[in-house]
Amino acid sequence: MFSGEYPLNCWYVAGRAEDFDHSLRALRLFGRAIVFYRSAAGPVVALEDACPHRKLPLSMGTLVDDRVVCGYHGLTFDGSGTCVAAPTQPDAIPKRARVHSFPIVERYGFVWIWPGDAARADVDLMLDIPNFDNPNWGKTARGSLSIGCNYLWVVDNLLDPSHVAWVHLTSFAGAGTDNAPLDMFEGADRVIVSRWIYDAPASPYYQPFLAFAGNCDRKQHYECRLPAVAINGSIYTPVGTGGRDDGLPDAALRNFSYNFMTPVDAENTLYFWFQHCNAIPGRPDMAERMFAGATMAFNEDKAILEAVQRGMAIEGVPLNLGLDAGAMRFRKLVERMIAAERA
Numbered sequence: 001m002f003s004g005e006y007p008l009n010c011w012y013v014a015g016r017a018e019d020f021d022h023s024l025r026a027l028r029l030f031g032r033a034i035v036f037y038r039s040a041a042g043p044v045v046a047l048e049d050a051c052p053h054r055k056l057p058l059s060m061g062t063l064v065d066d067r068v069v070c071g072y073h074g075l076t077f078d079g080s081g082t083c084v085a086a087p088t089q090p091d092a093i094p095k096r097a098r099v100h101s102f103p104i105v106e107r108y109g110f111v112w113i114w115p116g117d118a119a120r121a122d123v124d125l126m127l128d129i130p131n132f133d134n135p136n137w138g139k140t141a142r143g144s145l146s147i148g149c150n151y152l153w154v155v156d157n158l159l160d161p162s163h164v165a166w167v168h169l170t171s172f173a174g175a176g177t178d179n180a181p182l183d184m185f186e187g188a189d190r191v192i193v194s195r196w197i198y199d200a201p202a203s204p205y206y207q208p209f210l211a212f213a214g215n216c217d218r219k220q221h222y223e224c225r226l227p228a229v230a231i232n233g234s235i236y237t238p239v240g241t242g243g244r245d246d247g248l249p250d251a252a253l254r255n256f257s258y259n260f261m262t263p264v265d266a267e268n269t270l271y272f273w274f275q276h277c278n279a280i281p282g283r284p285d286m287a288e289r290m291f292a293g294a295t296m297a298f299n300e301d302k303a304i305l306e307a308v309q310r311g312m313a314i315e316g317v318p319l320n321l322g323l324d325a326g327a328m329r330f331r332k333l334v335e336r337m338i339a340a341e342r343a
Contacts, residue, residue: 002150002152002266003266004031004265004266005338006030006115006151006227006263006338007116007226007227007334007337007338007341008030008115008116008117008341009114009116009117009120009341010114010116010125010226010227010337011105011112011113011114011125011126011127011227012029012030012112012113012114012115012227012228012260012262012263013110013111013112013113013260013262013270013272014027014029014034014036014046014104014110014111014112014113014262015027015036015110015111015144015270015272016109016110016111016142016144016272017106017109017110017111019111019144020036020037020038020044020111021037021038022037022038022039022040022063023037023063024036024037024058024059024061024062024063024068025037025059026049026057026059028264028265029113029115029262029263029264029270030115030263030264030265031263031264031265031266032048032115033048033049033050033057033059034046034047034048034049034102034113035047035048035049035057035058035059035068036111037063037066037068039066039079040065040066041066043104043106044104044106044111045066045079045101045104046101046102046104046113047068047077047079047081047099047100047101047102048081048099048100048101050099051070051072051075051099052075052083052094052096052097052098052099053070053072053073053075053097054072056070056071056072058070058077058099064076066078066079067079067084067085069085073087073088074086074087074088075087075097077098077099079101080101081098081099081100081101082098083097083098101118102114102115102118103118103121105123105126107126108127108129108132108258109142109274110142110260110272112126116341127225127229127258129258129276131276132276135281136278136281137276137277137278137281138276138277138278138279138280138281138282138283138286138287139274139275139276139277139287140274140275140276140277140280140287140288140290140291140294141274141287141288141291142272142273142274143272143273143274143291143294143295143298144270144271144272145270145271145272145298145299145302146264146268146269146270146271147268147269147270147271147302147305147306148267148268148305148306148309149267149268149269149305149306149308149309150263150266150267150268150269150309151228151261151262151263151269152327152331152334153305153308153309153312154228154261154269154271154301154305155224155228155230155261155327155330155331156324156327157301157304157305158222158224158230158232158259159191159193159222159223159224159230159326159327159330160193160222160323160324160326160327161177161182161193161194161195161220161222162177162178162179162182162323163304164177164203165177165178166178167297167300167301167304168205168297168300170204171203171204171205171293171296171297171300172203172205172297176195176197176198176200176218177197177203177220180195180196180197181195182194182195182323182326183195184325184326184329186329186333188333189225189226189333190223190224190225190226190333191223191224191326191327191329191330191333192221192222192223192326193222193223193325193326194219194220194221194222194223195219195220196217196218196219196242196243197217197218197219197220198217198218198239198242198243199215199216199217199239199240200215200216200218201215201216202215202216202218202236203218205293205294205297206234206236206253206255208286208289209253209255209277209279209280209286209290210236210251210253210279211251211253211279212238212251214238214239215239216236216237216238216239216242217235217236217237217238217239217240217241217242217243218234218235218236218237218242219233219234219235219242219245220232220233220234221233221234221235222326224326224330226333226334226337227334227337228260228261228262228263229258229259229260229261230257230258230259230260230261231256231257231258231259232256232257232259233254233255233256233257234253234254234255234256234257235248235252235253235254236252236253237249237251237252237253238251238252253277253278253279254277254278254279255275255276255277255278255279255290256275256276256277257273257274257275257276257294258273258274258275258276259271259272259273260272260273267309267313271298271302273294273298274291275287275290275291275294277290
């Protein structure tokens with residue numbers, strides 16, 4: 001159903017900071033083979049994973065003093081992709097012996113890659129995370145999953161507050177998640193699907209983190225931004241104080257799950273996330289509990305989405321429900337971005 005085309009002039013997460021060290025690591029992203037390594041000075045380097053001579057993956061070679069040496073005939077490339085040595089003809093390094101180097105930025109504990117026109121790479125286009133360094137907010141560990149489906153099926157899931165009522169019975173589900181009315185907003189680069197649920201029990205996942213007892217007013221905020229960033233926000237506040245995002249009592253819980261999808265190819269996705277919450281600063285035990293619960297839920301999503309990918313490969317023509325409106329609108333934004341890049 002989905003093509004192997006993706007928006008390219010934008011930032012995607014290639015991995016967590018700890019996933020890269022001073023060794024060659026091969027990844028397939030956007031249908032392309034890319035080799036990564038962390039330089040001795042610290043910054044991560046990403047190069048096309050193919051020697052221009054006979055296209056042997058450079059990841060099959062060796063890393064020597066921040067230079068990649070091809071394992072076939074020793075052509076050697078620096079971090080810019082320039083060939084700096086040709087042992088078989090040391091006085092005639094081929095001018096065409098060059099590999100593409102991808103812009104890389106390390107932020108929020110992740111390594112971000114710009115797969116498009118390197119001249120257009122702009123750090124000001126990166127996601128801004130409010131309160132990231134605020135000591136009154138806590139962060140969980142950073143999670144990582146490989147999911148055997150197209151990344152837009154993951155977007156489907158992350159713009160659908162209703163699926164929790166059936167997929168996440170022991171975690172995110174709760175009264176109203178199956179049929180309470182949804183609100184929708186579409187901007188130039190994002191779609192938001194949200195709703196407030198009033199005077200209902202908290203979901204099992206959030207109950208341990210609440211500073212108040214009894215029922216609550218609850219907001220589900222499901223947002224996707226181009227190219228493939230999802231922000232799932234949850235607000236839990238005492239009954240009678242919900243219905244707005246600001247001016248909430250001190251006891252209100254605010255949690256944001258930041259989710260990053262990176263296409264591997266048309267049938268596979270790398271998925272990264274972390275939770276950012278005002279209820280867990282200085283509480284590593286609670287942060288671990290929150291992370292464990294989210295990891296369990298996201299593995300439940302993984303099982304569903306991989307089955308969707310297999311089913312769509314057979315049938316190919318889906319039936320859309322009203323709850324799919326947000327995902328359909330986001331796909332239109334993706335299509336427009338791809339079309340603009342082609343132009």
